[in-house]
Amino acid sequence: MHATTATESLTRSVEDYLKAIYRLSPEGRPASTSDIAHLLELSAPSVSGMVKRLSELGLLEHIPYKGVQLTDSGRRAALRMVRRHRLIEVYLVQFLGYPWDAVHVEAERLEHAVSDTLVERMAAALGHPAVDPHGDPIPEADGSIREPACTPLSELDVGDTVEILRVDEREPERLRYLASLGLIPGAVVRVEDRQPFGGPVTVEAAGARQVLGQELAHVVLCGAEGVR
Amino acid sequence: MHATTATESLTRSVEDYLKAIYRLSPEGRPASTSDIAHLLELSAPSVSGMVKRLSELGLLEHIPYKGVQLTDSGRRAALRMVRRHRLIEVYLVQFLGYPWDAVHVEAERLEHAVSDTLVERMAAALGHPAVDPHGDPIPEADGSIREPACTPLSELDVGDTVEILRVDEREPERLRYLASLGLIPGAVVRVEDRQPFGGPVTVEAAGARQVLGQELAHVVLCGAEGVR
DNA sequence: TCTCATGATTAGGCAACCCTAATTCGGGAT
DNA sequence: ATCCCGAATTAGGGTTGCCTAATCATGAGA
Numbered sequence: 001m002h003a004t005t006a007t008e009s010l011t012r013s014v015e016d017y018l019k020a021i022y023r024l025s026p027e028g029r030p031a032s033t034s035d036i037a038h039l040l041e042l043s044a045p046s047v048s049g050m051v052k053r054l055s056e057l058g059l060l061e062h063i064p065y066k067g068v069q070l071t072d073s074g075r076r077a078a079l080r081m082v083r084r085h086r087l088i089e090v091y092l093v094q095f096l097g098y099p100w101d102a103v104h105v106e107a108e109r110l111e112h113a114v115s116d117t118l119v120e121r122m123a124a125a126l127g128h129p130a131v132d133p134h135g136d137p138i139p140e141a142d143g144s145i146r147e148p149a150c151t152p153l154s155e156l157d158v159g160d161t162v163e164i165l166r167v168d169e170r171e172p173e174r175l176r177y178l179a180s181l182g183l184i185p186g187a188v189v190r191v192e193d194r195q196p197f198g199g200p201v202t203v204e205a206a207g208a209r210q211v212l213g214q215e216l217a218h219v220v221l222c223g224a225e226g227v228r
Numbered sequence: 229m230h231a232t233t234a235t236e237s238l239t240r241s242v243e244d245y246l247k248a249i250y251r252l253s254p255e256g257r258p259a260s261t262s263d264i265a266h267l268l269e270l271s272a273p274s275v276s277g278m279v280k281r282l283s284e285l286g287l288l289e290h291i292p293y294k295g296v297q298l299t300d301s302g303r304r305a306a307l308r309m310v311r312r313h314r315l316i317e318v319y320l321v322q323f324l325g326y327p328w329d330a331v332h333v334e335a336e337r338l339e340h341a342v343s344d345t346l347v348e349r350m351a352a353a354l355g356h357p358a359v360d361p362h363g364d365p366i367p368e369a370d371g372s373i374r375e376p377a378c379t380p381l382s383e384l385d386v387g388d389t390v391e392i393l394r395v396d397e398r399e400p401e402r403l404r405y406l407a408s409l410g411l412i413p414g415a416v417v418r419v420e421d422r423q424p425f426g427g428p429v430t431v432e433a434a435g436a437r438q439v440l441g442q443e444l445a446h447v448v449l450c451g452a453e454g455v456r
Numbered sequence: 457t458c459t460c461a462t463g464a465t466t467a468g469g470c471a472a473c474c475c476t477a478a479t480t481c482g483g484g485a486t
Numbered sequence: 487a488t489c490c491c492g493a494a495t496t497a498g499g500g501t502t503g504c505c506t507a508a509t510c511a512t513g514a515g516a
Contacts, residue, residue, distance in 0.1 A: 011472075011473090013472085013473065013474095032493080032494090033493085033494065033495090034492095034493060034494075042473095042474075042475090043474075043475060043476080044493080044494065044495085045474090045475075045476080045477095045494085045495070045496080045497095046473070046474055046475070047494095048494065048495055048496080049473075049474085049495090049496095050472095050473075050474095052495095053472090053473095064481090064494075064495075065480090065481055065482065065493080065494055065495080066482095092346075095323070095353070096346065096349045096350065096353065097349065098349075102345075105343075106342075106343055106345075106346060109341045109342075109343070110338070110341050110342070112341065113337040113338050113340065113341035114334075114337075114338065115333075115334055115337070117330075117334075118320075118324065118334060121324045121325065121326075122324065125323070125324065239502075239503090241502085241503065241504095260463080260464090261463085261464065261465090262462095262463060262464075270503090270504075270505090271504075271505060271506080272463075272464065272465085273464085273465070273466080273467095273504090273505075273506080273507095274503070274504055274505070275464095276464065276465050276466080277465090277466095277503075277504085278502095278503075278504095280465095281502090281503095292464075292465075292511090293463080293464055293465080293510090293511055293512065294464095294512095457516100458515100458516085459514100459515090459516080460512105460513100460514095460515095460516105461512100461513100461514095461515105462511100462512090462513095462514105463510100463511090463512085464509100464510080464511075464512095465508100465509080465510070465511090466507105466508080466509070466510085467506105467507085467508075467509090468505100468506090468507090468508100469504100469505080469506085469507105470503105470504085470505080471502105471503095471504085471505105472501105472502090472503095473500100473501090473502095474499100474500080474501085474502105475498105475499080475500075475501105476497105476498090476499085477496105477497085477498085477499105478495105478496080478497070478498095479494100479495080479496070479497085480493100480494080480495070480496085481492105481493085481494075481495085482491105482492095482493085482494100483490100483491100483492105484489100484490095484491095485488100485489085485490090485491105486487100486488080486489080486490100
């Protein structure tokens with residue numbers, strides 16, 4: 001009990017690695033070093049090297065040639081960064097008039113610079129929001145997080161009427177496009193048509209019919225339960 | 229016309245050097261490398277090395293064994309950081325309830341992470357304030373700055389009644405102490421007594437008499453004109 | 457003019473991170 | 487049981503920025 005306690009004073013790039021590994025290992029399944037390299041846009045050897053360092057720091061466990069898994073300490077540090085990132089995003093939208101497509105980049109830098117105090121003051125000013133502007137849940141300060149069950153729009157059946165819960169996309173262009181179609185968290189959409197084999201999905205949203213390619217439809221996550 | 233334009237993408241430590249040099253060279257008088265080292269708490273050789281790099285970047289001019297002076301480009305970059313720092317301080321006080329003794333440390337990290345966009349949004353939300361919580365003037369976005377004439381409390385004469393304009397101190401303990409005495413920007417104080425040779429100064433502030441040692445008295449800067 | 461203290465610079469190293477090139481491992485297909 | 491491809495790791499380098507120890511310049515005073 002020491003590595004499990006010290007969340008502070010990690011470098012910026014360590015924080016980025018932890019966030020990436022967290023993102024790549026839902027339910028704690030191991031992440032591959034090449035996936036990490038791809039996500040962070042780094043070379044594979046850079047990741048191998050850093051992985052060794054992180055495992056020496058007790059932040060993850062590494063089985064060579066197999067994969068990487070966060071320890072409790074590592075997961076806690078990762079969730080701390082996720083909380084910061086998402087709270088900053090909400091803050092920028094609510095208090096500084098940022099559009100939802102611009103918050104990610106800004107939060108990506110700020111999350112490494114804010115103090116815990118500042119994060120909690122922002123959370124309080126916002127009334128402790130549960131989700132960020134893209135609908136992603138914000139971990140609590142104690143590290144707990146509740147991932148709501150979601151189904152991609154691309155996997156719904158014709159006739160389903162559902163609420164959009166999350167939009168798992170960060171590219172500003174696409175976010176602006178989705179918003180222009182009314183496809184934002186909270187919106188209710190009905191699947192009008194769906195072509196097989198990853199073909200386009202037609203939905204009714206904001207009173208208009210929209211045709212979505214597979215890529216975009218895959219990114220729009222909806223409540224599992226239908227809306228009456 | 230290249231080095232004069234590119235303010236972007238300087239590293240954190242380059243930004244810190246420029247700020248330090250700016251602070252050490254009022255009226256463009258050259259700064260010594262050892263003063264820089266002292267202010268940044270670095271070794272002298274580290275500064276020598278960085279100074280060479282900065283002069284290659286066209287941010288300053290270095291006459292070996294003499295001193296260092298910012299170029300226009302360097303001064304612009306420095307003022308950009310000062311603007312960020314001071315605006316962030318005001319923002320933290322106004323919108324997030326920070327006490328004035330805590331803002332410096334937080335701003336010191338944030339100033340390197342915020343985008344120009346964010347800075348200007350904060351400035352707008354604040355109504356484009358002219359000074360930070362310590363009374364230091366905030367440079368305009370175009371790099372202009374007006375330093376009001378100030379006299380340290382320690383140099384006033386008995387009987388002078390003046391307004392406190394700035395408090396040039398960052399140590400939280402001392403800032404809290406000064407505030408507890410009512411010695412904050414905007415306060416009006418009267419010099420009741422002053423011992424010679426750097427002895428204590430007695431002032432009347434917030435309806436009470438306060439005795440200040442030389443160090444503190446030197447840090448409280450007052451309007452040059454007396455208040456009637 | 458010469459000496460020497462003080463301040464500045466050069467020499468030589470170290471840690472964090474990144475890269476490309478070369479090598480090695482693991483597991484499916486023959 | 488082997489071969490082999492792709493994924494992963496090791497080898498070897500580069501940059502940024504910091505440090506200590508050693509050397510050197512400057513200007514004040516003898």
